[in-house]
């Protein structure tokens with residue numbers, strides 16, 4: 001998931017908006033996303049997709065489908081590693 005600092009960088013330009021929106025394409029399938037961010041007591045909530053950070057300047061978005069698939073495949077590979085047949 002994305003760090004609060006990186007998210008602030010994205011939404012900083014819209015800081016006067018109560019619900020800044022990140023617009024971009026899903027990194028995996030190219031689906032055009034509008035991810036609504038809203039401030040919560042513990043940080044930020046995301047609606048409509050997932051924002052990920054793979055480096056200081058490398059932020060990308062995933063739709064919920066691709067995010068779930070990537071989580072599932074990671075779990076699967078961990079499982080295979082943990083218990084080889």
Ligand SMILES: [Zn+2]
Pocket residue numbers: 026027028029030031062063064065066067
């Ligand atoms: Zn996708």
